[in-house]
Amino acid sequence: MEKAHIPQILEIENSTFKMPWTEQAFRAELTLSVSRSFVALDPQGNVLGYLVTRLESPAVHILNIAVRRDVRRCGIGSALMRKAFEVAKESEAEILYLEVRASNVDAINLYRKFGFSALRRIENYYAPDGEAAIIMVAPVI
Numbered sequence: 001m002e003k004a005h006i007p008q009i010l011e012i013e014n015s016t017f018k019m020p021w022t023e024q025a026f027r028a029e030l031t032l033s034v035s036r037s038f039v040a041l042d043p044q045g046n047v048l049g050y051l052v053t054r055l056e057s058p059a060v061h062i063l064n065i066a067v068r069r070d071v072r073r074c075g076i077g078s079a080l081m082r083k084a085f086e087v088a089k090e091s092e093a094e095i096l097y098l099e100v101r102a103s104n105v106d107a108i109n110l111y112r113k114f115g116f117s118a119l120r121r122i123e124n125y126y127a128p129d130g131e132a133a134i135i136m137v138a139p140v141i
Contacts, residue, residue: 001037008047060088062098102132
């Protein structure tokens, strides 16, 4: 991920999430030594999806992942998840973890496909609507 990708990332972010990240949040991740951020690009250089992770030894935290609506179910989310596992292996992490809205069934199903399981549920996690989050974890093999 580069600063030049952020405008397209924000389009995806704003059309995907109820509480989207700001431009400043993405820019901040690019400055952190523990952050690893990636984009999936089409042949013309357009952003199709993105992944933001943070190294939190002995874990890797998936902070943000999204795919442009018109190319969902084309394998981009799976490619980004494989990248998250690659980052985890390279950093010698033991687990990957993330938070997901309890209502986001499509995302939960994708994460389960990659070996994630629900660790716990946190009520009222997402403000301002108060939706619960499910903390999911996967071993790094």
